[in-house]
Amino acid sequence: MSAAAAAGAAAPSAAAIAAAVRSGERTAGGVLDASLAAIAAGDGEVHAFLHVASDAARADAEAVDAAVTAGRDPGPLAGVPVALKDNLCTRGVPTTCASKILDGWVPPYDATVVERLRAAGAVVVGKTNMDEFAMGSSTENSAVGPTRHPKDRTRVPGGSSGGSAAAVAAGFVPVGLGSDTGGSVRQPAALCGTVGLKPTYGVVSRYGLVAFASSLDQIGPMTTTVADAALVLEVIAGHDRRDSTSLAEPPPPAGRSLDRGVEGLRIGLCRELVDGTAPDVAARVREAVEALAAAGATVEEVSVPEMRYGLSAYYLIAPAEASSNLARYDGVRYGLRVDAPDVASMNTATRTAGFGPEVKRRIMLGTYALSAGYYDAYYGKAQRVRTLMIEAFARAYATVDVLVGATAPTTAFPLGERVDDPMAMYMSDVCTIPSNLAGHPAISVPFGSGADGLPVGVQVLAPALGEERMFQVAAAVERAAAERRGTAGAGEAGA
Amino acid sequence: MSGEWETVVGLEVHCELRTRTKLFCACPNVFGEEPNTNVCPVCLGLPGSLPVLNEEAVELAMRIGAALHAEVRPSSFYRKNYFYPDMPKDYQISQYDEPINVGGHLDLPDGSRVGIVRAHLEEDTGKTAHLGETGRIHAADYSLVDYNRSGVPLVEIVSEPDIRSAAQARAYAAELRAVLVATGASDGKMEEGSMRVDANVSVRRAGAELGTRCEIKNLNSLRSLARAVEHEAARQVALLEAGGVVVQETRHWDEQAGRTISMRSKEEAFDYRYFPEPDLVPLAPDEAWRQRAAAAVGRLPAERRRGLAGLVGEPTPAQVDQVQAVVDLGLDELVVAAVSAGAPATLALARAANELAADLEAALALDPGSFAALVVLEARGELTATQSKAVLAELVAAGGGDPVSIAAARGFESLSDEFLRDVVGQLIEANPGEWGRFCEGEDKLAGFFTGQVMKATGGKADGKAVAAELRRRRN
Numbered sequence: 001m002s003a004a005a006a007a008g009a010a011a012p013s014a015a016a017i018a019a020a021v022r023s024g025e026r027t028a029g030g031v032l033d034a035s036l037a038a039i040a041a042g043d044g045e046v047h048a049f050l051h052v053a054s055d056a057a058r059a060d061a062e063a064v065d066a067a068v069t070a071g072r073d074p075g076p077l078a079g080v081p082v083a084l085k086d087n088l089c090t091r092g093v094p095t096t097c098a099s100k101i102l103d104g105w106v107p108p109y110d111a112t113v114v115e116r117l118r119a120a121g122a123v124v125v126g127k128t129n130m131d132e133f134a135m136g137s138s139t140e141n142s143a144v145g146p147t148r149h150p151k152d153r154t155r156v157p158g159g160s161s162g163g164s165a166a167a168v169a170a171g172f173v174p175v176g177l178g179s180d181t182g183g184s185v186r187q188p189a190a191l192c193g194t195v196g197l198k199p200t201y202g203v204v205s206r207y208g209l210v211a212f213a214s215s216l217d218q219i220g221p222m223t224t225t226v227a228d229a230a231l232v233l234e235v236i237a238g239h240d241r242r243d244s245t246s247l248a249e250p251p252p253p254a255g256r257s258l259d260r261g262v263e264g265l266r267i268g269l270c271r272e273l274v275d276g277t278a279p280d281v282a283a284r285v286r287e288a289v290e291a292l293a294a295a296g297a298t299v300e301e302v303s304v305p306e307m308r309y310g311l312s313a314y315y316l317i318a319p320a321e322a323s324s325n326l327a328r329y330d331g332v333r334y335g336l337r338v339d340a341p342d343v344a345s346m347n348t349a350t351r352t353a354g355f356g357p358e359v360k361r362r363i364m365l366g367t368y369a370l371s372a373g374y375y376d377a378y379y380g381k382a383q384r385v386r387t388l389m390i391e392a393f394a395r396a397y398a399t400v401d402v403l404v405g406a407t408a409p410t411t412a413f414p415l416g417e418r419v420d421d422p423m424a425m426y427m428s429d430v431c432t433i434p435s436n437l438a439g440h441p442a443i444s445v446p447f448g449s450g451a452d453g454l455p456v457g458v459q460v461l462a463p464a465l466g467e468e469r470m471f472q473v474a475a476a477v478e479r480a481a482a483e484r485r486g487t488a489g490a491g492e493a494g495a
Numbered sequence: 496m497s498g499e500w501e502t503v504v505g506l507e508v509h510c511e512l513r514t515r516t517k518l519f520c521a522c523p524n525v526f527g528e529e530p531n532t533n534v535c536p537v538c539l540g541l542p543g544s545l546p547v548l549n550e551e552a553v554e555l556a557m558r559i560g561a562a563l564h565a566e567v568r569p570s571s572f573y574r575k576n577y578f579y580p581d582m583p584k585d586y587q588i589s590q591y592d593e594p595i596n597v598g599g600h601l602d603l604p605d606g607s608r609v610g611i612v613r614a615h616l617e618e619d620t621g622k623t624a625h626l627g628e629t630g631r632i633h634a635a636d637y638s639l640v641d642y643n644r645s646g647v648p649l650v651e652i653v654s655e656p657d658i659r660s661a662a663q664a665r666a667y668a669a670e671l672r673a674v675l676v677a678t679g680a681s682d683g684k685m686e687e688g689s690m691r692v693d694a695n696v697s698v699r700r701a702g703a704e705l706g707t708r709c710e711i712k713n714l715n716s717l718r719s720l721a722r723a724v725e726h727e728a729a730r731q732v733a734l735l736e737a738g739g740v741v742v743q744e745t746r747h748w749d750e751q752a753g754r755t756i757s758m759r760s761k762e763e764a765f766d767y768r769y770f771p772e773p774d775l776v777p778l779a780p781d782e783a784w785r786q787r788a789a790a791a792v793g794r795l796p797a798e799r800r801r802g803l804a805g806l807v808g809e810p811t812p813a814q815v816d817q818v819q820a821v822v823d824l825g826l827d828e829l830v831v832a833a834v835s836a837g838a839p840a841t842l843a844l845a846r847a848a849n850e851l852a853a854d855l856e857a858a859l860a861l862d863p864g865s866f867a868a869l870v871v872l873e874a875r876g877e878l879t880a881t882q883s884k885a886v887l888a889e890l891v892a893a894g895g896g897d898p899v900s901i902a903a904a905r906g907f908e909s910l911s912d913e914f915l916r917d918v919v920g921q922l923i924e925a926n927p928g929e930w931g932r933f934c935e936g937e938d939k940l941a942g943f944f945t946g947q948v949m950k951a952t953g954g955k956a957d958g959k960a961v962a963a964e965l966r967r968r969r970n
Contacts, residue, residue, distance in 0.1 A: 087543075088543075089541075089542065089543040095542070095543075097542075102542070105542070107536075107541065107542070107543065108536065108541070109536050109541075109543075111543060206545060207543070207544070207545050208543040208544075209543055210542040210543045211542075211543070211774075213773075214773035214774050215773035241547065242545060242547060243545050243547075244545065244546065244547050244548065244774060244775050244776055245773070245774065245775075245776060320770060321770075321773060323576075323768075324574050324576050324586050324768070324770070327576060327578065327584065327585035327586055328540050328542070328583065328584045328585050330578060330580070330585055332580045332640070333539065333540075333583065334541075343580055343638070344578070347578055367768065370576070370768035370769075370770050371766055371768060372766045372768070375768075375769075375770070379770055
């Protein structure tokens with residue numbers, strides 16, 4: 001497996017691993033060994049992991065193997081190695097959000113998604129790198145140093161869930177979990193060439209996800225196949241009474257529509273998600289839509305003009321909520337403390353030393369946006385844009401079943417290219433943010449590559465709780481991408 | 496400027512709700528545990544934790560609203576952002592422009608009415624202890640924080656500035672406490688911080704616009720509240736009469752020094768950056784739930800006072816005080832039950848008002864039937880007042896019992912009329928001089944004979960019966 005991983009070839013899917021472990025053909029311990037070996041061989045250069053929890057993973061794997069030996073079913077993710085973004089709380093395993101301010105913090109509890117993964121037989125291998133507190137689009141804002149793109153070490157893997165995306169793309173693990181506040185699962189998935197899903201807001205519990213922007217955050221899987229994304233979603237979705245915003249109704253069935261094809265479906269090529277993207281990215285999106293048409297879907301071009309306000313609204317709402325969510329890192333109870341003569345100076349010294357520049361920038365933006373006298377003009381207005389966005393999406397979905405567009409405006413960009421230009425970095429998420437503002441599901445599926453030979457992601461967007469239809473189309477895009485690989489061979493033509 | 500100075504007060508009362516668990520987590524809502532033992536990821540605000548609203552707290556908040564004649568409305572939670580070490584998230588989850596209870600009023604025993612602006616739900620903070628010589632934050636060597644109280648549910652009740660004196664402020668707080676206890680929402684214990692009062696005080700010439708107010712904090716008893724309002728109003732009047740101006744600020748009541756001290760002025764006030772709490776959904780109790788909560792409100796003190804006073808008929812001023820004391824103590828049901836079991840109202844009221852406050856918890860558990868039987872015995876003269884009080888203490892300690900057997904066990908059985916007549920007769924024979932003078936009209940010698948009878952009977956005789964026997968023989 002490590003040889004395959006090093007070559008970037010497809011590692012076995014989560015579904016295949018679980019089937020083999022459940023049937024006794026492979027052991028969870030053996031699968032874990034292969035994963036740990038691949039990490040040992042490759043992660044020195046990629047730096048996807050902040051913490052490899054070998055001992056805990058070994059215990060998880062032994063429990064799975066013991067269940068199989070005893071004739072019990074360990075669950076639908078039996079023996080599947082999973083990497084968790086380091087903003088998901090893991091009992092007994094450090095959780096730092098790649099920030100100095102949480103250096104050394106070990107949570108006393110597991111996030112709901114971690115409990116559910118383990119209950120389904122998954123093996124938690126470790127915690128992955130990210131932009132500090134999930135603020136960024138390249139994983140360069142990690143206080144521990146950047147993650148590198150597995151296929152080109154001079155490039156970023158995207159972000160903020162860049163560690164999980166790289167871990168899956170490098171073949172270290174078949175499943176990574178990320179969090180998506182403005183595209184932080186889908187954008188790195190697109191850049192690394194994996195599948196990345198953001199579910200409908202409220203489908204997956206946020207309990208144990210260290211909050212960035214609570215009304216936008218949603219946990220989602222990064223996988224090598226669309227079917228795996230559906231499989232993982234079915235495991236982690238569902239009401240959790242510890243999260244008041246988790247939906248009461250049962251989660252939409254994720255996987256049952258994968259093989260249905262798209263005949264008769266109405267696909268909207270979303271103009272705002274194509275215009276303004278790089279020519280090679282735009283070309284792949286159009287080819288994907290053509291493939292869907294060839295498979296029997298009706299295709300029309302759709303415009304959702306309100307999307308152009310998405311980035312502005314997002315950069316008021318997300319920093320505003322973050323400024324409040326990150327207040328608790330004050331040096332009093334856990335994490336970093338920089339001593340000073342009195343409490344207020346200690347708070348200031350701790351936060352000055354503990355937060356990186358991007359986090360500070362957003363705390364300041366958010367604090368300003370919520371200030372007395374400015375609330376209505378900034379936070380209030382941004383919330384109204386959100387309502388407009390939802391209404392605009394509703395108009396679009398009156399005529400089409402799903403929207404299709406690019407996930408990210410470009411392929412993976414060089415390390416360092418955008419670190420000194422926040423606006424350029426923020427633009428990386430322009431295609432993904434609208435779904436977060438509306439609370440809708442969206443998925444990124446790899447589809448060919450750009451002029452530089454690096455992956456391109458095609459995004460499928462659906463209305464709230466429209467996961468089933470979204471997966472149906474995503475599977476068709478995946479099939480078209482596979483056919484395309486079969487005919488075009490390894491080398492992708494440029495735009 | 497002309498006219499008398501008028502004090503204007505509005506009170507903000509924080510009331511801890513008597514729920515089983517905290518407002519947003521499953522930690523028990525209890526007082527007095529070892530520091531930092533009654534905590535979990537949620538009330539410690541650990542990264543990744545989320546609040547879940549306690550239904551029982553909503554129920555109690557609605558009961559308070561019903562008792563204050565407020566309108567229960569769909570509401571929402573906001574974050575109030577400011578840094579303080581005893582607040583684990585560095586924001587407090589509170590209600591802002593959409594509180595659960597809006598409007599209402601509270602009628603005081605003197606007949607005045609104080610308007611209620613709102614009564615909203617919020618979470619309590621932890622407690623900071625500043626260790627060092629003074630116990631104040633300045634000059635403290637270090638501070639310790641106890642998060643056991645963090646997340647305890649509070650209802651903050653804000654009055655209109657309708658209060659016009661220190662005495663009325665005190666009466667409002669006392670009446671509100673009685674109402675909170677009556678609804679079952681609070682235990683009303685100011686000494687444990689279950690009920691905390693802040694006072695907004697200003698002064699003006701009668702009929703003028705409202706003056707600039709100061710908010711007084713650290714009022715730990717009704718007495719402190721009255722003293723602080725008195726002092727603060729006097730301070731402001733003196734300031735204004737000397738040509739000064741009142742600065743809007745928060746002031747700390749120093750109980751020992753008997754004065755208020757400036758804490759922070761409006762310029763230093765926090766910008767709380769309120770915004771809707773994204774981790775909670777809006778709260779919209781349906782009509783059925785609102786009605787259930789309103790129906791669960793017990794009889795309110797004003798109504799209970801009326802009921803108790805009605806038993807007495809036309810109460811004397813002393814009895815009015817007794818009625819209020821009995822209702823404040825929550826002993827009115829005991830009195831009502833005793834009266835319906837045949838006890839005379841005035842005696843039952845007097846005994847409840849004066850004899851049962853010492854061990855209130857036990858008194859509240861006292862069996863009304865036993866209490867009634869005792870009061871009847873005393874009223875019939877079968878027990879003296881002294882004996883009755885002793886038996887009552889024993890009944891309270893035991894939670895009830897048969898007063899007749901207790902009296903018998905203590906040797907309190909009343910003397911038969913015949914025996915008493917014999918004793919009186921013997922004493923008259925033994926003291927012919929005194930008897931002669933008594934017969935000639937020296938009434939105070941009745942006391943001499945009563946004393947002698949008590950001495951002879953070991954205190955078991957009923958003084959009234961002795962007096963009656965003496966009068967009978969003289970005539």
